[in-house]
């Protein structure tokens with residue numbers, strides 16, 4: 001009944017890392033095994049295999065003054081082996097903006113690297129995996145937003161932060177999984193257009209029922225759309241038969257019936273913090289309804305024995321970036337690994353993000 005663990009991503013032979021001595025590799029492998037803290041999957045031999053990559057990446061970061069940030073859904077070798085900052089997309093953009101380094105390498109999907117460029121336009125933002133998209137951000141274009149605005153003139157448009165820079169530039173305000181209820185409630189009028197996440201929009205409509213009408217879009221995250229309230233009820237019943245009191249933690253990109261079955265709902269950072277807190281209070285039977293990266297982080301960071309129950313779902317886009325891609329982008333980035341955005345798009349998208357900061361207060 002324990003949660004399945006994904007396998008460790010091993011080098012594909014795309015780049016040849018520098019040669020290091022056996023002593024250096026041994027010491028780095030021991031460091032990696034300690035920080036990743038998942039001995040079964042990341043044993044010492046696996047860590048030795050990736051050690052030359054992490055050694056060279058960390059060396060290049062220092063030599064070239066690069067700040068490497070990684071989303072929570074990246075694999076543990078990236079999160080604990082080479083990242084300077086790890087969090088959700090919103091916090092990471094702020095980290096990118098506040099870092100003294102003039103080059104940011106963003107290990108994640110494309111729209112997040114674009115958001116980092118919007119908030120720090122004068123920095124060079126590297127994105128090692130240009131093909132790492134997202135079903136949610138790819139579900140809507142700027143033209144789709146313009147069409148909605150002409151169909152519902154004067155109705156404020158809010159977009160979830162999981163969108164391209166062009167879409168952010170067309171809307172009135174951006175929102176995140178931590179602040180969408182608060183911000184949408186504060187927008188003027190009795191109607192609101194919410195894009196692109198239909199499941200989050202459904203939850204928002206329930207929250208605003210009787211106050212505002214929500215005009216919803218039809219995008220969704222294929223990872224979080226997999227979970228159902230029915231599956232959670234079935235897990236609860238099975239665990240209850242064994243005397244286990246299950247704690248269910250879910251992400252707001254899930255369907256409303258999943259949210260209704262959950263004990264805690266929040267962004268990946270909130271879920272990580274809450275799982276660690278529950279573990280420290282002895283409530284160790286936890287079901288994490290989100291991408292597998294959150295469970296990896298909880299496993300690595302918990303000082304308590306946790307029983308992570310059920311199955312997680314891996315995002316194929318989030319898992320596209322491997323250590324080799326990061327090393328290649330640090331050595332000599334291809335043009336499509338450097339985020340370039342039109343100045344006007346940056347200015348307009350920045351306005352939507354600034355509006356989010358203002359309304360979230």
Ligand code: SF4
Nearest residue numbers: 134135136221223315
């Ligand atoms: S987990 Fe979902 S929202 Fe996040 S990048 Fe993958 S598809 Fe997009």
